[in-house]
Amino acid sequence: MRKGIYSRVCTHPPVISNAILSSTRSLMAIFVSPHFFTTFATSATLTNSESEQEEEDEEGFNTSCGVIQEKDFLRKTQNGKLHLLDLIDNDRMEPDAALYNKLLNKCTQMSKLKEGRMVHTHFLNSQFKHYQVIQNTVLNMYAKCGSLEEARRVFDEMPTKDMVTWTALITGYSQNDRPEEALVLFPPMLRLDLKPNHFTFSSLLKASAARPSDREGRQIHGFCLKYGYDLNVYVGSALVDMYARCGYMNEAMFVFDGMISKNEVSWNALIAGYARKDEGENAVQLFMEMQRKDFKPTHFTYSSVFTGCASTGALEQGKWVHGHMIKSGLKLIAFVGNTLLDMYAKSGSIEDAKKVFDRLIRRDVVSWNSMLSACAQHGLGKETVERFEEMLRIGVEPNGIAFLCVLTACSHAGLLDKGQYYFELMKKYLVEPDVSHYVTIVDLLGRAGRLDLAERFIKEMPIEPTAAVWGALLGACRMHKNMELGAYAAERVFELDPYDSGPHVLLSNIYASAGRWSDAAKVRKMMRESGVKKEPACSWVEIENVVHLFVANDDAHPQREDIRKMWEEISARIKEIGYVPDTSHVLLFVDQQERETKLQYHSEKLALAFALLNAPPGSTIRIKKNIRVCGDCHTAFKFVSKLLDREIILRDTNRFHHFRGGFCSCGDYW
DNA sequence: AAATCCTGTC
Numbered sequence: 001m002r003k004g005i006y007s008r009v010c011t012h013p014p015v016i017s018n019a020i021l022s023s024t025r026s027l028m029a030i031f032v033s034p035h036f037f038t039t040f041a042t043s044a045t046l047t048n049s050e051s052e053q054e055e056e057d058e059e060g061f062n063t064s065c066g067v068i069q070e071k072d073f074l075r076k077t078q079n080g081k082l083h084l085l086d087l088i089d090n091d092r093m094e095p096d097a098a099l100y101n102k103l104l105n106k107c108t109q110m111s112k113l114k115e116g117r118m119v120h121t122h123f124l125n126s127q128f129k130h131y132q133v134i135q136n137t138v139l140n141m142y143a144k145c146g147s148l149e150e151a152r153r154v155f156d157e158m159p160t161k162d163m164v165t166w167t168a169l170i171t172g173y174s175q176n177d178r179p180e181e182a183l184v185l186f187p188p189m190l191r192l193d194l195k196p197n198h199f200t201f202s203s204l205l206k207a208s209a210a211r212p213s214d215r216e217g218r219q220i221h222g223f224c225l226k227y228g229y230d231l232n233v234y235v236g237s238a239l240v241d242m243y244a245r246c247g248y249m250n251e252a253m254f255v256f257d258g259m260i261s262k263n264e265v266s267w268n269a270l271i272a273g274y275a276r277k278d279e280g281e282n283a284v285q286l287f288m289e290m291q292r293k294d295f296k297p298t299h300f301t302y303s304s305v306f307t308g309c310a311s312t313g314a315l316e317q318g319k320w321v322h323g324h325m326i327k328s329g330l331k332l333i334a335f336v337g338n339t340l341l342d343m344y345a346k347s348g349s350i351e352d353a354k355k356v357f358d359r360l361i362r363r364d365v366v367s368w369n370s371m372l373s374a375c376a377q378h379g380l381g382k383e384t385v386e387r388f389e390e391m392l393r394i395g396v397e398p399n400g401i402a403f404l405c406v407l408t409a410c411s412h413a414g415l416l417d418k419g420q421y422y423f424e425l426m427k428k429y430l431v432e433p434d435v436s437h438y439v440t441i442v443d444l445l446g447r448a449g450r451l452d453l454a455e456r457f458i459k460e461m462p463i464e465p466t467a468a469v470w471g472a473l474l475g476a477c478r479m480h481k482n483m484e485l486g487a488y489a490a491e492r493v494f495e496l497d498p499y500d501s502g503p504h505v506l507l508s509n510i511y512a513s514a515g516r517w518s519d520a521a522k523v524r525k526m527m528r529e530s531g532v533k534k535e536p537a538c539s540w541v542e543i544e545n546v547v548h549l550f551v552a553n554d555d556a557h558p559q560r561e562d563i564r565k566m567w568e569e570i571s572a573r574i575k576e577i578g579y580v581p582d583t584s585h586v587l588l589f590v591d592q593q594e595r596e597t598k599l600q601y602h603s604e605k606l607a608l609a610f611a612l613l614n615a616p617p618g619s620t621i622r623i624k625k626n627i628r629v630c631g632d633c634h635t636a637f638k639f640v641s642k643l644l645d646r647e648i649i650l651r652d653t654n655r656f657h658h659f660r661g662g663f664c665s666c667g668d669y670w
Numbered sequence: 671a672a673a674t675c676c677t678g679t680c
Contacts, residue, residue, distance in 0.1 A: 335677055
């Protein structure tokens, strides 16, 4: 869908970021219930998830419940201390069946497991203990409060189970990230001749969406059709989501288009699907379309659209969506705030990302991680470390991702000792390193030139090294021109992941820079024979709300002649101030002259020439690339930033490069 | 008198 990005005009106005950020509304109201349920809820500190629920229904009981009247509750509880169950016992009031249901549902809604257990116990001692409906409600309460084991026990002990019983348990597993256990319940339920309905199917689809394969999902889809629930809006949305998560956007779109009634959730599922696939432009288009059709974007929508904008790095678009959210009056709750922060960071505006972070009233671990990641990506190694230290100081528990961010920052900034220190610190915080942490340490040691230590580290690591681990060593070998160890590392990568083009390219680069062209050729032959393909490189640049996309040697662009002339001129002028084309990255058996020509039209150079022609004079140029920037382009960009006194920000797959005055923020590590 | 779908950091 990259083609969709190509020179598409975005039909929205640009918005100035400072204006947006200064008016960013702050966060959610703290959830305070004026009713007796504050007492009922005990003195529990409210967790994030509860207090950030927007527009929480705080009603308590406003209707009379059988023999106990509302006024009885209010009178007894306004003096503060009396517990609900004490109230029932002490006053010897008998709740009726409906009251048990209401109490249980209130516990479910407020996620109060302990109180739920007490109501359950009380219910078991009542005359209604055989009521199936209430047993189902009990089951549901345990499942929703996350205690699947208790839910299961209720289920197992129920003498008769109806379809709701089964569905409630399926939903419980499905909502608590246990998709396999949800799915295995379906066949026995069918064998008992219980007819699934739209409740059952939406939960089953959610469970199958969490599975890596689309196999179960497609089967459930078949059952939906058979039982005639495919047109239900919940089932439809779940189907859209299931296909979208499995990566089948065409099928997701097909189901979506076939839905007779849609709601916001249906749109959100589709938009989230495109955002996950890095098709930000499609996400934004759908965001606009849903509003044309009178659907109101929710937090889910904004969250996904920001993620989409982050993927394309479309800063102006992202700002526009941000402005839209402010106007709509939705609050900046943590979930959305974190995606917003991430969007600004990934679009190249670390300043705006910091502003969002500063304006968040409550920061959860993901907010911190997003900020750490932003700093690390922008080459602010020292600041990443400082922020990480601050995070520890104020008592935010770092998780694996937090450590990964700080380790990456240390690696890129060449902070060898600090990196090793933080790796050790993981033990203290009881964070188990996964393979990505090991990769980063290999990278850290390797970049610092300690190839010997890196190799030993791999040999001694407690888990089996993956292709990525050896790949990190290979990258370091290329950087430090160690052919022998590089070839060894490459062999290991080929064994473990024969289809990745990266190591082949790296290895041939190592050979090429040593002038061993026949070895380089062998690697290329290997690539051809094993069917390994290098991902086509492309770069894009956003100018006045239009995203322009370039591929290497692009000769289809309307301005191709001007672009070519521009780069030739620039190229000549930077050569005068010291630029020497580095042709070792070009793996072609051609003479020097021709290799230089090939290099000239790498997509990022085309994008830069185009931006110099079309962007407002003196403005910062922001270019994105879908693979890592090549060494020659990196050098050329440094010279251009000096020659024209122009700031250039290049985003590649790993990080940002801020070019200014002849230097790059990455310090030539990348 | 019960049960359902969509969001974040690597």
